Amino acid sequence: MTTGMKGLKSFQGGIHPPFDGKSLSKDIEIVQFPLPEVAYLYMSQHIGAPAKVVVAKGDVVKKGQKVGEAPGLISANVHASIAGKVTDITFKPHPISGARTQVVVIQREGEDVWAPGLDEPQDAEAMTPDGIRNLIREAGMVGLGGATFPTHVKLSPPKDKTVDAVILNGAECEPYLTCDYRLLMEKTREVIEGLRIVMKCLGCKNGYVGIEANKMDAYERVRALVGHDAHIKVELLEVKYPQGAEHQLVKAILGREFKPTQLPIEAGAVVHNVSTTYAIYEAVKHKRPLIQRVVSITGDGVERPANLLVRVGSPIEPLIKASGLKAEANKVVYGGPMMGIAQPAITDAVTIKGTGGILVMSKAGEWQSHACIRCGKCIEACPYGLNPSYLSILCESEHFQQAMEFNLMECKECGCCTYVCTSRRPIVHLIKTAKYELGRQRARAQEAQKAKEAQKAQAAAPAPVK
Amino acid sequence: MSNAQEKVVAPASGGLPTGELLVTTSPHIRGPEDIPRVMWTVVGALLPAGLVGVYFFGYYAFFIVVLSVLAAVLTEAVIQKYLLGQPVSVKDGSAVITGILLAYVLPPGVPWYIPVVGAIFAIGIVKHAFGGLGNNIWNPALAARAFLQVAYPAPINSDWRIIKESGSVLSNITGVDAITQASPLFKEFGGKTYSYVDLLTGRVPGCIGETSVIALMLGGAYLIYRGYVDWRVPVGYIGTVFVLAKLLPARIEAPWANDPIYHVLAGGLMLGAFFMATDMVTSPLTRRGLLIFGIGCGVLTTLIRFYAAYPEGVCYSILLMNTATPLIDRFTQPTLLGSASGGKK
Numbered sequence: 001m002t003t004g005m006k007g008l009k010s011f012q013g014g015i016h017p018p019f020d021g022k023s024l025s026k027d028i029e030i031v032q033f034p035l036p037e038v039a040y041l042y043m044s045q046h047i048g049a050p051a052k053v054v055v056a057k058g059d060v061v062k063k064g065q066k067v068g069e070a071p072g073l074i075s076a077n078v079h080a081s082i083a084g085k086v087t088d089i090t091f092k093p094h095p096i097s098g099a100r101t102q103v104v105v106i107q108r109e110g111e112d113v114w115a116p117g118l119d120e121p122q123d124a125e126a127m128t129p130d131g132i133r134n135l136i137r138e139a140g141m142v143g144l145g146g147a148t149f150p151t152h153v154k155l156s157p158p159k160d161k162t163v164d165a166v167i168l169n170g171a172e173c174e175p176y177l178t179c180d181y182r183l184l185m186e187k188t189r190e191v192i193e194g195l196r197i198v199m200k201c202l203g204c205k206n207g208y209v210g211i212e213a214n215k216m217d218a219y220e221r222v223r224a225l226v227g228h229d230a231h232i233k234v235e236l237l238e239v240k241y242p243q244g245a246e247h248q249l250v251k252a253i254l255g256r257e258f259k260p261t262q263l264p265i266e267a268g269a270v271v272h273n274v275s276t277t278y279a280i281y282e283a284v285k286h287k288r289p290l291i292q293r294v295v296s297i298t299g300d301g302v303e304r305p306a307n308l309l310v311r312v313g314s315p316i317e318p319l320i321k322a323s324g325l326k327a328e329a330n331k332v333v334y335g336g337p338m339m340g341i342a343q344p345a346i347t348d349a350v351t352i353k354g355t356g357g358i359l360v361m362s363k364a365g366e367w368q369s370h371a372c373i374r375c376g377k378c379i380e381a382c383p384y385g386l387n388p389s390y391l392s393i394l395c396e397s398e399h400f401q402q403a404m405e406f407n408l409m410e411c412k413e414c415g416c417c418t419y420v421c422t423s424r425r426p427i428v429h430l431i432k433t434a435k436y437e438l439g440r441q442r443a444r445a446q447e448a449q450k451a452k453e454a455q456k457a458q459a460a461a462p463a464p465v466k
Numbered sequence: 467m468s469n470a471q472e473k474v475v476a477p478a479s480g481g482l483p484t485g486e487l488l489v490t491t492s493p494h495i496r497g498p499e500d501i502p503r504v505m506w507t508v509v510g511a512l513l514p515a516g517l518v519g520v521y522f523f524g525y526y527a528f529f530i531v532v533l534s535v536l537a538a539v540l541t542e543a544v545i546q547k548y549l550l551g552q553p554v555s556v557k558d559g560s561a562v563i564t565g566i567l568l569a570y571v572l573p574p575g576v577p578w579y580i581p582v583v584g585a586i587f588a589i590g591i592v593k594h595a596f597g598g599l600g601n602n603i604w605n606p607a608l609a610a611r612a613f614l615q616v617a618y619p620a621p622i623n624s625d626w627r628i629i630k631e632s633g634s635v636l637s638n639i640t641g642v643d644a645i646t647q648a649s650p651l652f653k654e655f656g657g658k659t660y661s662y663v664d665l666l667t668g669r670v671p672g673c674i675g676e677t678s679v680i681a682l683m684l685g686g687a688y689l690i691y692r693g694y695v696d697w698r699v700p701v702g703y704i705g706t707v708f709v710l711a712k713l714l715p716a717r718i719e720a721p722w723a724n725d726p727i728y729h730v731l732a733g734g735l736m737l738g739a740f741f742m743a744t745d746m747v748t749s750p751l752t753r754r755g756l757l758i759f760g761i762g763c764g765v766l767t768t769l770i771r772f773y774a775a776y777p778e779g780v781c782y783s784i785l786l787m788n789t790a791t792p793l794i795d796r797f798t799q800p801t802l803l804g805s806a807s808g809g810k811k
Contacts, residue, residue, distance in 0.1 A: 017495060175495070247803060259804035266804075330488050337494040344489050364488050367496055371600030375504070375746040376696075380753070385803040389751055407802055415493035422499050422746075423600065429491040 008213050010238035011248040013383035015416045017241075021176035021337070022214065025298040025305035030182050032309045033322070035108060039082045039313035040350040041067055042094060043102040046142040047149050048074030053104055059086045062115035064289045067104045070137075076150045077140035081291040081311035084109040095334055095349050096341050106313075120287050124197055132201040132284055139283035140290045140353075144275035145169065145244065146335050148354040151280065154270050155201050161265050163202045165254055168195045169273040170211040170218065171237055171244030174336030177357040179294040180274035182307045184211070184218040187278055188225050194281035195232065198272055207232040208253050214239045241338055242414045246271045248383055260384045260410040275356060290353060295319065301329030301360030316349045316358055323360075331364035338415040367424040378417035378427065384410060388417035392427040395434035400441075403434055411435075501599075504694050504746075505559030511685035512566050512741060518668045518678035523574035527674045530581050531569040537585035538565030545594050552598075560599050564588050567607035570675025570737060571781065572614075576621050583617075584610040604788045605748050608781050615781075651733045651777040659721050665731035676737040686740030695744045698757040703739040704730055706764025716772050735767065738780035748788040755791075755798035762787045762794075 044050040051068030055061060061080040068078035088105040124132070133155050141151035157163050168191070172180040183191055192209075199207050209226070211219045213236050226232045235253050237243050243252065246264045249271055250256055256267035264271050272280070275293055282288045291312055298305040303324025310319060320332070333340035334355055343349045351358075378388035386407055394403040411431050418427045520528045542561040546552045556562075568584050588610035596602045615622050660670045668678025676682075689695040711729035722728035729735070743749060743763050750759050763783045770779025 015497065018498065251803075257804040257806070259802065262804065330486075331490075331494065332487055333492075333494055335492075337492070339492050340494060341492065342487070342489040342494065344487060346487070359494070361494065364494065366488070366490060370501060371598065373501060373504075373600045373746050374749075374751055375694075376751045376753075376756075377499070377693075379751055379800050382800070383803070385800045385805070387751070387800055406799075410802060413492070419493050419495065420497045420499065422501055422504055424496065424500055426491065428493065432491060 008238040009210075009235055009252040010240060010243070011251040011383055012385075013381050013416060014240040014242060014248065015381050015419050016239055017175055017419070019175075020214075020239075021298065022178055022181075024176065024300075025178045025296050025307055026181055028178075028182075028305060028307055030186055030294050030307045030309055033311075033314070033319060035082055035112060035311060036314040036318070037108050038087075038315070039080070039084075039106045039108070039311060040092065040315070041078050041081065041104045041106065041313045042092070042350075042352055043068045043078060043104070044094060044097075045078060045140075045148060045312070045353040046076040047147065048072070048076070050102060051075060051078045051140075053089055053102060055086050055089075055104060057086055057089055060084070060109070061086060061106060063112055064118040064291055065115040066140075066289075067106075070140075070150075073156075074150060074153060076142050076152075077138065077289070078104070079140055079289040079291050080104075080106055080115075081313050082106055082108045083112055092348075095343060095352060096354070114288070118287050118289065122285055122287055124193075124200070124284050127200075127284070129201045129203060132197060135284050135287065136201075136280055138289065139279070139287075141276065141279060141283060142290070142353050143273065144279060144293055144353060144356060145273035146174075146339065146354045146356060148352075151272070151276060154265075154272070155198065157202070157265050157270070162268055163204045163265065163270050165206045165208060165250075165269045166195065166199045166202060166204050167249055167253055167264075167269055167271045168192075168207065168209045168277055169244050169246075169249055169271050170209055170215070170222070171249060172215070172274070173212060173239075173241040173244040174338055174340075174357070175241065176298050176359055177296050177336045178298070179296045179307055179356045181215055181218055182296075183274050183278050183294060184215070185221060188218075188221050190281045190285075191274055191278050192222065192225055192232070193285065194277035194279075195272075197280055197284050198270070198277065199231070202270060204270075205231050209234045210237050210243075210249050210253050211235070212237050212239045212243055241416065242383060244273065245383070245412065245414060247412075260386075260407075260412055293351075293353065293356070295351060295355055296357040297323040297360070298357060299329075299333075299360040299362075301326050301331070301362045310351055310355075312351060312353055314351050316343075316351060317346050319351075320346055320358065320360055325360065326362055328362045329360050331359075331361040333359040333361065335359070337361075338419070339413065367426075369425045370423040372425060373423050375422045377420040377422060381416040381420045383414065383416060384412060386411055386417075388421075388427045388431075391434075392417075392425050392430050395430040398434075398437075400434050400438050404438075408434060408438075501560070502558045505563055507692060507694060508563055508689065508741070509559055509566065511689050512563070512570070512675070514681035514684050515668075515675045515678050515737065516566065516570065518681045519570070519574070519674040522668055522677065523674060527569075527574040530572060530574065530576060530578070530674060531566060533578060534569035534572070534581035534585050535562055535565030537582045538562065538568065538589050541586045541589040542594070545590060550594070550598075555599070558599070561589055561593075564593070564606045566675070567605075567741060568610050570741075571607060571611045571673050571734065573622065574674050580614060580618060580621055584614050587613050600747055602747055603791075604785055605742055605745050608742055608785055608788075611781050612785060651729075651771060659728075660732070662727065662731060665728070670732070673734065673737075676734040679731050679736050682736040682740055686736070686744075689740070689744070694746075695740065696753060696756045698753055699744045699749065699760040699763075700739040702757045702760025703743055703763045703767075704735065706761045707735060707768050710765065710768040711771075714768060714772055718772065729768070729771070733771075733778045734780040738763070738767075738784055742780070743784050743787070748791060750791050750794045750798060752795070752798045752800055755794045758794050758798065759787050759791065762790065 084106045087107045091100045094101040137152035142148040258266040295310045538561045588606035592606040592609040708726040711726040716723035766783030767779040
């Protein structure tokens with residue numbers, strides 16, 4: 001176990017900005033935002049295969065009705081977040097990947113009532129692990145910390161792996177974001193109930209709750225609630241980004257390490273964040289699919305930062321305007337400042353399941369980048385043991401193969417190196433570009449290979465009769 | 467954060483008032499440190515040693531420092547503007563540091579053209595011919611000092627001023643009172659031995675900025691506190707000299723031959739260990755590498771002092787270790803998370 005400042009549990013590397021922006025929205029209670037007139041439901045709100053549309057244009061759907069179905073294991077269902085009519089099935093650029101992705105458009109109509117069979121209290125105590133897993137899978141659950149990995153996959157460990165620790169991730173280390181903190185404060189019982197459901201599903205007796213030391217009230221509240229439950233330990237963590245990333249959390253709490261490209265299961269752990277765990281509670285206890293979540297609207301570009309309960313697929317413009325968009329705001333980011341994705345326009349963007357925050361920044365600028373002066377700060381900050389200095393230089397000069405030798409593919413793009421870079425080098429940008437370029441090269445090579453084989457097959461076959 | 471009093475108007479129509487949104491990759495915030503901040507802080511940390519130098523050696527020493535800085539800055543500006551067609555970056559402070567460091571390793575009585583030629587060499591050849599800040603292999607000031615040693619041996623090796631016993635500031639501007647030994651480490655017969663107190667304060671012969679151990683340590687400690695200098699370099703360097711000076715059989719006919727404290731306090735070691743060997747560009751990237759680098763500097767310095775013709779070994783040992791930096795980097799790469807505990811490849 002790595003122990004950080006003041007004996008708090010921690011990890012090697014990482015950063016903490018002097019102003020972390022939490023104060024803007026941390027004390028603002030969650031409020032339900034008015035339902036959108038139109039909801040845009042991306043069929044790809046998760047890692048894995050896009051969901052298959054199971055409704056048709058003109059269909060009338062109820063709240064929570066399935067509109068997209070997972071075609072395989074690594075995928076997730078998508079449900080109507082409002083009751084209404086399917087007015088279009090089209091393609092839109094994805095807010096995270098930028099790729100054109102299928103979208104089901106629903107115009108709100110009628111009352112906000114659940115589809116039949118949903119919103120019924122369930123007896124979680126009596127359920128089997130498979131029963132729990134099915135409910136979660138049906139609910140279209142994905143990791144709501146932003147990575148959007150399908151939750152049921154995390155709950156189906158391979159047979160040769162054992163899970164001896166379930167960690168509830170209450171670190172919320174991304175600066176500015178407060179949705180998890182608000183849930184921990186306002187829905188403490190439900191969140192902890194969600195953790196117990198996950199533990200039951202995995203047959204795991206050891207639950208941990210990791211909370212950063214800047215959220216003492218949440219820590220006290222959880223401790224009071226967990227009380228003498230010997231199976232759940234509440235741990236106080238050093239305030240440091242990326243404390244809430246799976247590798248760092250597992251290291252801090254369990255003292256175990258696994259490679260950046262590996263999953264926590266390699267270390268016998270399963271990690272779920274607070275928003276996911278709350279949604280699991282809703283899905284299992286009340287049979288409510290994942291159609292809404294808490295979104296922090298924050299940053300110095302809005303007058304009144306807020307934590308809003310928002311239906312999935314809501315256009316973000318009303319959310320931001322309701323929070324008092326400032327005239328000098330010039331950057332809108334999905335997620336936090338460290339890993340969030342900047343949006344080209346607010347008029348077109350809608351929330352997805354992974355949207356835990358929308359950061360609106362004022363007078364955001366760009367940085368002049370210089371040659372690396374080899375200060376080594378990036379290496380000290382990298383929580384994954386990479387050499388960002390080398391990687392940035394190799395990627396910049398397009399020496400991608402050499403970059404691979406320096407573990408290019410192990411980079412999680414957490415942004416610590418770029419944050420500390422004295423030369424203001426866009427290290428993460430260079431790494432992302434290199435990965436993209438490599439992906440394209442691989443695709444091209446595969447195609448060439450295929451074409452070659454086809455040619456060979458053709459040559460071997462008897463000439464077709466014309 | 468923006469001022470609450472600022473007039474803010476939510477736009478009436480859709481979209482943002484300014485029209486376009488800035489789209490960049492993450493992260494969207496940056497830490498407080500950048501090149502000018504680091505460089506100007508180093509300049510500040512170098513000042514105490516220079517002030518002491520000027521106090522003991524006189525105003526001519528100040529003139530040499532200013533000349534050296536001006537020459538360095540001007541050379542950089544001319545090269546960037548007229549030869550390379552780059553934006554002129556002298557405001558980042560790095561050429562100023564080179565100018566100061568070069569002056570600090572020159573004898574206080576050198577002719578005026580020595581710092582000028584040295585600065586042109588340091589900035590033009592050692593820095594910009596290799597690609598500018600970040601790409602140079604050797605510490606520009608030290609490489610220039612080595613160049614001057616070869617090109618102008620007479621003024622570099624013999625033009626030294628003794629400090630007046632009174633420590634008077636004003637009398638040494640023009641008049642050379644006496645030519646004396648170049649360094650407290652002068653190992654020929656008849657060299658004078660100085661007290662620890664004089665070595666600490668800087669009341670000893672030597673180069674302009676290298677004599678005051680206290681002033682140098684003050685600046686160095688501040689840079690360690692600010693995180694611009696990793697303690698492994700000065701500690702590894704000075705510690706190694708201390709240990710080896712005690713252990714190695716010295717071939718020096720002096721009372722301080724095997725006195726580790728004298729070896730640590732005298733000569734250019736403090737300036738080298740805190741301000742030269744710690745140059746980010748020319749030293750290794752990782753903490754492990756920096757420790758190896760510091761120890762290597764210490765070994766070479768002691769070997770040169772003990773067994774070579776020069777009284778001093780700081781300049782050449784750091785330059786040699788600069789040369790070895792890529793090699794050290796190669797063997798001290800960071801360890802990938804999870805690879806030590808047997809995670810699968």
